Structures are given as C-alpha cells and as structure tokens.
Amino acid sequence: MSLSGKDKTVVKAFWDKVSPKTAEMGGEALVRMLTAYPQTKTYFSHWSDLGPDSAQVKKHGATIMGAIGDAVSKIDDLTGSLSKLSELHAFKLRVDPANFRILAHNIILVLAMYFPNDFTPEVHVSVDKFLQNLALALSERYR
C-alpha cells in the first residue's frame, strides 16, 4: 500500500497544520501506549518513571514525533532517510516491529483528539498509510 501523490500532499499539509503541537502530542501518544499496552514498557525498564506524568516519557515522545516530522519532509525516500534510525532499532534497540503498529495507533488516536475536525477519515487513511510505510522503512535493516 504505497503512498500516492495525493497521500503525500495530504500528509504534508496536515503535518504543517499540527506542527505547533507535535511535541506535546508525541508525549501524549507515548504515555497512552505505555498505559494501554503495558507490554511496551519492557523496552523502557531503564527509566525510573513510566507513569502518565513522567518527564522522561513525554520528552521521548516529543523526540519520536520530531523524527516523524522529519520523515514527512523526506516522504519521497523514507527508506533512505530512515536508514540510520533503522540500524539503531535493528541492532541496538531491537524493538519488535509489531510495536510500530501499536505506537502508530496511539499517534493516530492523539491526532484525532487534538484535531477532531481536521483529522477526517480522508486524512486518517493517508496518515495511516504513511505511518505504515514509515514502520516498513524503520524495519528495513532488521534482517
């Protein structure tokens, strides 16, 4: 399900609109992932606080959203631009790629929460496809 020209346009326009809130939304999405999918906490056992008010979690969520925003700007070559991050996730972090889908769901949920009128079903499908392609590019170096 590769990205059409229309998908790319929709994603870029929507991301432009939401960019002032991406750091906050990233933190919110990560908090929700750790709360609703407790198995994901296994990847963060080195942090002291994994609760909803954790500064570490919120900061990391913002970092992740920043990287996603960067990927939006390089949407024409996700595999190439995510190569280094893919190596990180493959060799160092070794995150099971199934978890990318879980995080994507929480990102989408937070986007709908913060921008209920803009995150229409048409925008939703393009963003869902984008996050799916991003996850694929992120798992590129796994094996």
Next chain:
Amino acid sequence: MVEWTEQERNIITSIFSNLDYDDVGPKALCRCLIVYPWTQRYFASFGNLYNADAIKTNPNIQTHGTRVLHGLDRAVKNMDNIKGTYAELSVLHSEKLHVDPDNFKLLADCLTIVIAAKMGSGFTPEMQATFQKFLAVVVSALGRQYH
C-alpha cells in the same frame, strides 16, 4: 474468565451512558470503510460506496452504524459473560455474514478513535486502556464460534 475492577466497570458504563449512538456509530463505521476500504466487501448491497462523501451520506451506513453500536449495549450489560452473550452473534457473523474476524479489530480501533475525537482530553489514558480492553473482549467473543 475476564476480570473487571469496579473502576473499569464504571468507566465502561460512563462512556456508554454519555454516548450519542446516532452520531458515533455511523462515524465509526464510515471511518472503517474509508480507512480500510477492503471492509466495503461486506456492504455490496448498501448502494453507493464509491468515495468518502458517498459513504458519509449513505443512509444504509447511517442506520447500520447505529445498530452496530447498540449491539455493544449487550456486552455493557453483561460484562461478566460477554462470551456467552455474543455466541449467537458470532455464529451469525461466521455462518451468514462470512466476515473475516480480523475486521472486528479494525472497526474497534475506528470506534476508539471516534470516541477519542469526541471526548478530547476527557478520554484519559486510563479510560483508553479500559475501553480497549472491553473492545478486545468483544472482538474475541465475536470470533469465538468461527470454525
């Protein structure tokens, strides 16, 4: 047997008692049909589903969305035996409707997203976790009688 805490029960009843079924039901079904277009295969008799606008204004989808959401009422009233409550519906979805049970999860996700959009920050991470647990049990019950 699924265990529910007092708090989880309260969260579920609270979400459903504040729900506008006629709005949320159709919205969730529409979103599912648009975001996961292969789900349209089950609604060939519903008429025009050619594009997002057609789906959103299709009266059959409106009616059906509301019906599906009301179908969850039974689970809310019988949280300690969702499996038994949905045995018949599971047989229906398997034998008569021939719905791939993977689709239940897609609709459940869309419903969660529509409710999050409606409730905003009122839909706390804890409520999300409980609601998703509830829907996971429903989804499992609906797939139970497939063979």
